Amino acid sequence: MKFCILASGSRGNSIFIESKYGRFLVDVGLSARQIELRLSNHEIDPGSIDAIILTHAHRDHVYGVSVFANRHHIPVYGHPETLSAIRFKPNQMLHEWQSPFRINDVHFTPFRVSHDCEPTFGYLVSENSHSLAICTDLGIVTEQVKEHLKKAQAIILESNHDPDMLMNGPYPWHLKDRIAGRRGHLSNHDAGQLLKEIQSLHLQKVVLGHLSEENNTPDLALNTVLDYVGAPMEPIIEVVEQRTVSPVYRL
Ligand SMILES: [Zn+2]
Ligand SMILES: [Zn+2]
Numbered sequence: 733m734k735f736c737i738l739a740s741g742s743r744g745n746s747i748f749i750e751s752k753y754g755r756f757l758v759d760v761g762l763s764a765r766q767i768e769l770r771l772s773n774h775e776i777d778p779g780s781i782d783a784i785i786l787t788h789a790h791r792d793h794v795y796g797v798s799v800f801a802n803r804h805h806i807p808v809y810g811h812p813e814t815l816s817a818i819r820f821k822p823n824q825m826l827h828e829w830q831s832p833f834r835i836n837d838v839h840f841t842p843f844r845v846s847h848d849c850e851p852t853f854g855y856l857v858s859e860n861s862h863s864l865a866i867c868t869d870l871g872i873v874t875e876q877v878k879e880h881l882k883k884a885q886a887i888i889l890e891s892n893h894d895p896d897m898l899m900n901g902p903y904p905w906h907l908k909d910r911i912a913g914r915r916g917h918l919s920n921h922d923a924g925q926l927l928k929e930i931q932s933l934h935l936q937k938v939v940l941g942h943l944s945e946e947n948n949t950p951d952l953a954l955n956t957v958l959d960y961v962g963a964p965m966e967p968i969i970e971v972v973e974q975r976t977v978s979p980v981y982r983l
Contacts, residue, residue, distance in 0.1 A: 733749065733750070733751045733857075733859050733862045733864060733982075733983040734749070734750045734751075734980050734981065734982050734983070735747060735748060735749045735750070735864055735886070735888075735980070735981055735983075736748050736774060736977065736978050736979065736980045736981065737888065737939060737941060737972045737977070737978040738757075738762070738767060738770040738771065738977055738978075739761065739762050739766075739770065739974060739977075740868070740888075740941035740942050740943070740972045740973070740974060741792070741941070741942055741943055741944070741945060741973070741974035742792050742942075742944065742945075742974075743762075743792060743945075743974050744761040744762035744766070744792050744795060744974070745759045745761040745792055745793050745868070745942070746758070746759050746760050746761055746762060746767055746770070747759065747866060747888065748771065748774075748776065749838075749857060749864065751837075751838050751859040751862075752837075752859065752860075753836035753837040753838050753859060754782040754783070754835060754836040754837075754838055755776070755780050755781045755782055756781065756782060756783050756784070756785060756835070756838070756857075757781055757783075757784045757785070757806075758784075758785050758786075758787065758855065758857075758866055759784075759785075759786060759787055759793040759794065759797075760784055760793075760794065760795070760796045760797040760800050760801070761790075761791070761792045761793040761794060761795050761796070762795060762796050763795065763796045763799070764796045764799040764800035764803055766796070767796055767800055768800075770977045773977045774977070774980060778800070778803075778804045778806075779804050779805075781804065781806050782806070782807075782835065782836065783806060783807050783808070783809055783827075783835050784797060784800075784801055784806055784807070784808045784809065785808075785809045785810070785829075785835075785840060785855065786808065786809065786810035786811075786814050786815070786818075787814075787852060787853050787854070787855070787866070787868075787869065788814055788847065788849045788851065788852035788853065788869060789813075789814045789817035789818055789849055790849050790852075790869070793869075794818050797818065798818065798819065798820045798821060798824065801820075801824060801825075802820075802821050802824055805825075806825075807825035807826070807827055808820070808824065808825065808826050808827065809827045809829050809833070809835070809840075810826075810827075810828070810829065811828070811829065811842070811851050811853065812828040813850070813851055814851065815828060829842070837859065838857060838858070838859050839856075839857070839858040839859070840855055840856075840857055840858075841855065841856040841857075841858070841880065842854070842855055843855070843856065843876050843877065843879075843880045844876065845867070845869065845870035845874075845877060846870055846871045846872050846874065846914055846915050847869045847870050847871060847915050847916070848871075848910065848913075848915040848916065849869075852869055852870070854866055854867040854868075854870070854877065854880065856880045856883060856884060858883075862885055862983045863883055863884045863885055863886075864884055864885070864886045864887070864888070864983065865880055865881045865883070865884035865886070865887045865888070865889075866888045867880075867881060867887065867888065867889050867890065868888065868889070868890035868941055868942040869890065869917065869942065870890060870917070870918055871913055871914040871915045871916040871917065871918070872914050872922075873918070873922060873925070873926045877926070878926065878929060878930055881926070881930050882930045882932065884935070885934055885935060885936045885937070885983050886935075886936060886937040886938070886939070886981065886983050887927075887935070887937070887938050887939070888939045888941055889918075889923050889926070889927070889938060889939070889940055889941070890917060890918040890923065890940075890941060890942040891918065891919075891920050891923035891924075891940040891941070891942070891943060891948070891953040891956075891957060891971075892911070892916075892917035892918055892919060892920075892942050892943060892944050892947075892948065893911060893912075893917060893919050893920070893943075893944045893947040893948050894919065894920055894947060894948050894949075894952050894953075894956065895912065895919050895921065897946075897947040897948060897952075898911060898912060898919075898944070898947040899912075901946055901947050902946065903946070903947070911944075911947075917942065917944075920948065920952065920953045920956035920957060921956060921960075923940060923953075923956075923957055924956055924957040924958075924959060924960030924961060925960055927957060927960060927961050927965075928960040928961050931961060931965070935968065936968060936983065937968050937970070937981055937983070938965075938968055938969045938970070939969075939970045939971075939972055939978065939981070940953050940954065940957060940969065940970070940971045940972070941971075941972045943971065943972075943973065943974070945974060950971040950973060953971055954966075954969060954971050957969065
């Protein structure tokens with residue numbers, strides 16, 4: 733299995749996954765044009781994508797989904813409430829998933845996360861013995877989150893903000909409360925603590941994402957997380973930024 737992060741953060745999110753059995757996008761939170769451009773960075777033909785899977789209905793995850801899916805005739809999978817919150821064209825191929833579900837021979841196991849959009853899901857994506865966990869947009873780490881992340885060889889994990897930068901930064905108080913709250917976003921410390929608890933020898937790659945551009949920096953996210961998990965984990969941890977397409981990671 734291969735994956736790459738086309739965009740990550742509050743200005744738009746999309747993850748590309750390729751397995752032996754198909755090509756997928758998780759979320760389409762940029763314009764269709766931007767997604768096409770970013771796919772072309774890795775010479776990926778948008779028409780070769782088999783399905784789009786949605787985590788939740790926030791704009792930064794679904795902004796371009798209708799136009800992109802329509803233009804390239806791609807079916808969209810989501811929880812019924814997620815799909816009904818988005819304005820699709822009448823003839824679009826929509827699939828309300830029943831958890832867990834399978835597309836071609838790739839297994840998707842959604843798990844509920846605490847976020848201020850009901851419902852919001854993380855996913856464990858598995859092909860044969862390889863699993864990738866996608867876990868962004870959550871305010872707290874539950875046992876259910878840990879259980880799913882423990883099974884993965886690769887994890888895309890939210891490391892949204894540094895609590896001091898957030899509290900001392902320019903955001904109004906209601907927004908600070910929202911971000912730091914139980915239905916907001918994980919801090920660098922939350923991400924570090926979580927990884928410390930689920931660390932295992934089968935974990936091969938961790939990509940820290942959904943970083944705030946105002947309340948975090950890539951170095952701060954990485955160094956804070958390393959304070960929890962220890963320097964030996966440094967080679968397997970990457971940080972992705974909003975404006976650049978990540979390399980392709982292989983499992
Ligand atoms: Zn988001
Ligand atoms: Zn969100």
